[in-house]
Amino acid sequence: MDTTSQTRSDAMTAGEFRLVAKPDETVHLVCCRDASWQVALCGTECTEINPAAEVVCTMCVEEVTALRPQWRSEAQFVCPVDATRCPDEHEVDLRIARETDRTRSGR
Numbered sequence: 001m002d003t004t005s006q007t008r009s010d011a012m013t014a015g016e017f018r019l020v021a022k023p024d025e026t027v028h029l030v031c032c033r034d035a036s037w038q039v040a041l042c043g044t045e046c047t048e049i050n051p052a053a054e055v056v057c058t059m060c061v062e063e064v065t066a067l068r069p070q071w072r073s074e075a076q077f078v079c080p081v082d083a084t085r086c087p088d089e090h091e092v093d094l095r096i097a098r099e100t101d102r103t104r105s106g107r
């Protein structure tokens with residue numbers, strides 16, 4: 001067993017984010033498959049995941065439009081960053097759980 005690598009990787013893996021429910025706040029966009037969600041498309045640093053938010057950051061929307069101008073007319077939302085269809089909600093939920101779970105219960 002390699003115990004040294006285990007302690008080292010603990011510092012910056014899962015659980016970097018707080019899961020919040022603030023419907024009035026602006027939500028920033030990240031690529032669902034991004035290695036890190038710490039910087040949004042508009043360059044804002046994120047420390048919270050807020051699925052309850054109803055307002056999307058206009059700068060993030062501008063970024064998306066610049067990357068993929070046709071996104072509004074597409075039936076299925078295609079990720080503007082890697083031009084691949086986004087994973088389904090279930091997978092995104094799992095990722096959110098991973099990113100916000102400090103204890104890593106293994107769910």
Ligand SMILES: [Zn+2]
Pocket residue numbers: 027028029040041042043044057058059060
């Ligand atoms: Zn933004």
Ligand SMILES: [Zn+2]
Pocket residue numbers: 030031032033034079080081082086
């Ligand atoms: Zn994506």
